[in-house]
Amino acid sequence: DTGVSQDPRHKITKRGQNVTFRCDPISEHNRLYWYRQTLGQGPEFLTYFQNEAQLEKSRLLSDRFSAERPKGSFSTLEIQRTEQGDSAMYLCASSLAGTGSIGYTFGSGTRLTVV
Amino acid sequence: TQLLEQSPQFLSIQEGENLTVYCNSSSVFSSLQWYRQEPGEGPVLLVTVVTGGEVKKLKRLTFQFGDARKDSSLHITAAQPGDTGLYLCAGASQAGGFKTIFGAGTRLFVKA
Numbered sequence: 001d002t003g004v005s006q007d008p009r010h011k012i013t014k015r016g017q018n019v020t021f022r023c024d025p026i027s028e029h030n031r032l033y034w035y036r037q038t039l040g041q042g043p044e045f046l047t048y049f050q051n052e053a054q055l056e057k058s059r060l061l062s063d064r065f066s067a068e069r070p071k072g073s074f075s076t077l078e079i080q081r082t083e084q085g086d087s088a089m090y091l092c093a094s095s096l097a098g099t100g101s102i103g104y105t106f107g108s109g110t111r112l113t114v115v
Numbered sequence: 116t117q118l119l120e121q122s123p124q125f126l127s128i129q130e131g132e133n134l135t136v137y138c139n140s141s142s143v144f145s146s147l148q149w150y151r152q153e154p155g156e157g158p159v160l161l162v163t164v165v166t167g168g169e170v171k172k173l174k175r176l177t178f179q180f181g182d183a184r185k186d187s188s189l190h191i192t193a194a195q196p197g198d199t200g201l202y203l204c205a206g207a208s209q210a211g212g213f214k215t216i217f218g219a220g221t222r223l224f225v226k227a
Contacts, residue, residue: 004157033214042203042217043158044117056214101146101165101207104215106157110130 004107006092013071015081019076021110025094032075033104034067035091036060043091049075050097082114117142119204119218127224131193136221138204139186145208147180147187148215152201196223 005024025032030051035043046065047057051072061067061113064082069075079086089111093104122137139179140145146165150158152166162171164180164187171178177190187204 006157035217040219042205042219045214045216048214093157101163101215103148103150103160103163106150106159108155109157111155 004092004094004105006090006107006110007109008110010111010113013073015114016081018080019082019112020076021090021092021112022074022076023092023107024074024077025092026105027073028096029094029105030072030097031095032069033093034075034077035044035093036081037091037109038087046077048065067071079112082112087112087114117206117208117216119206119216121202121204121218121221124219125222125224127226128194130225130227132191132225133190134194134223135188136202136223137186137188138218140206141185142206142208143184144206145184146206148205148207149178149187149189150203150205152203152220154187156184157204158203182191189221194223196225196227199223199225 007022033048034046037043045058046061047067049069052069064080067077089109091109093106095104120139149161150161152158162178167182167184169180175192179188199224203217203220205215206216207215
């Protein structure tokens with residue numbers, strides 16, 4: 001297993017454009033998490049899935065953000081009508097249900113820059 | 116709202132020195148984790164502590180969970196340049212739905 005993979009690693013987009021990020025978790029992990037990290041801060045929780053079900057969404061996740069995990073494997077995070085404030089590192093992590101409190105395996109992240 | 120406060124925010128030391136970083140909260144956590152993050156990469160899990168008063172050692176790193184499970188510390192002995200990075204504490208609790216929340220981190224720079 002190659003761990004958690006995120007694509008792309010970097011994305012520069014113009015304000016108002018839509019962007020989509022992909023996360024491939026560790027294959028046997030049924031939980032998948034999305035976090036956002038801005039400069040000088042720790043990761044902030046956005047949302048998580050157990051299998052294909054989205055179980056919780058943060059209030060940070062505005063209507064412009066949507067996440068899916070259609071087959072319970074990979075996940076996508078889409079941001080519509082990007083704003084400069086969306087510039088951040090978007091991190092994906094995975095775990096087995098019931099073991100999340102033991103720790104997550106994170107991907108390398110997607111760094112989004114909105115210009 | 117659960118919060119994890121880390122101190123100091125930034126630490127610059129010479130190779131060979133010892134250091135301690137702290138992670139504090141007013142909330143009780145079922146577990147606390149420490150991660151290290153390098154620039155442009157995701158956090159990497161170092162250790163998880165789950166029992167109040169627990170001490171874990173990982174080579175030159177010693178992690179302690181407070182008796183009341185509200186705080187934790189990370190002590191590094193004889194720091195090396197390779198220890199440079201952002202150290203994040205993170206906690207999970209039943210009250211938080213067991214999703215993990217993170218502190219803002221301590222940025223450590225070890226000079227050769």
